[in-house]
Amino acid sequence: MSEKKSSLIPKSALTKAWLVWETFPQTCYNYERMMGQAVAQVFSCVIYYLYKNNPEKRKEAMKREIEFFNVHVEFGACIIGMAIALEEQKSEGKNIPGEFITNLKTSLMGPLAGMGDTIWQGVVIPILLAICIDLARSGNGNVWGAIIYTVLILAGAYALSYINFMFGYRAGSEAIMDFLEKGILNKLIKGASVMGCMVMGGLIVNYVSAVCGLEIVSSAQTYSIQTNFLDAVCPKILPLGATMLIYYLMSKKRWSSLKIIALIIVTGIVGGLTGILTY
Template structure:
């Protein structure tokens, strides 16, 4: 009873469980610090997932090296997910391995299948929210701070600190949620459609954020000007800025997006931008403001 109380005093390890809170925290830290360990196209993040089990495997099968090898082999299979949002899968896997070690009739394939079925949805929502919303918003704020001039570097420092704090906090919360709740809560979360609603909302917000970034950070200015009867007509000032402000930056961004959809590499796109910039700059079609 004393052992159970010690393990659950901070709400991390579960009552009657084999995994200590110290090992659980070490497992989470390994996952957050080394998610790309031995990354390869055969197993993706599989070996990093197995690395996560290093602190707990001997607690689960203290006197059974064969069971330890079996667990590590099972957890090193193909796995790929967003690091912070997908950390709950690793916490859940530890919980299931713990139940299995205590005699629960959990087949090996069940643990693998649960991990495989959850990694896709959580990778999708993680990439959408983290890379499409959190990072652009934070970058936009911090870039503006840096561009204030005077050798100001606080924007860069603030971004580095905040993105690390956010990543560690989110990863830790998800990891411990997965461990405490187990597979049932995560699957229920998906079946109720909560994930799809979050994903839809994040996609809409991501589009709004990207639109704001295009207006502020993409610059394309037309330099074409006509003269008639002593009156100059500038396409940029008298047409685009009057009727369709920022239409050229939007067109350039959507053109690059279309090339990416047609599987153009980033190197080819950068090369094309350089060529277009040189040609249009020399001919006066585009100008620098």
């Protein structure tokens, strides 16, 4: 598909549609349609330009776009742009079945959700949070850490979403499918997963605290289990072990977050009272 040139939808309406998608992606979020109603709200910005004098066609398109949809907001923005482009071509008389638009959206939302969750939530947000939390902890309540994080994460989200939205609208479905078929997506996800593991390792060392308070006292010396044994074998092994245990309980045993929190509280109280754990 050649580069998409707008013939029916003005740039202002297209920008408004993107702004609605990025700002209100989970409007009326529910288990039946997920983001479907937000997608319909996006199309409400452009549908009149496609079928000005045909209310039945407008209804048909809106029913098609309100169906089940769920994706990462920023990375999935290209799907919304692509759907608008296809609906525009369909309104111009191109032979594009409505089922094709729906099926294409459905087939793309899974891979792009996986890529977005891995890269954005698994790498970008943790790294930015770690930097800004350290900045906020420096000094006596440095507020700039929170301000910088808010500004950067919002600016990055809106910029990435806009670029992807317009890419999907102009490049169309073939460019996106070509991107997926070349295996670029899998390479990005694999690289982001490795980076995410490295980031989580760094966060565990800095923000998870677990110290063994047990000591063996003799007439000659005091032998600390934490300092003389655990730190010598593997520094920060208790925070790593605690993190992996929680991961195991959540992923394998399907424990809820409330159970995990209760376990941490009980372990902390028992460990503190018995002296097994300390500061």
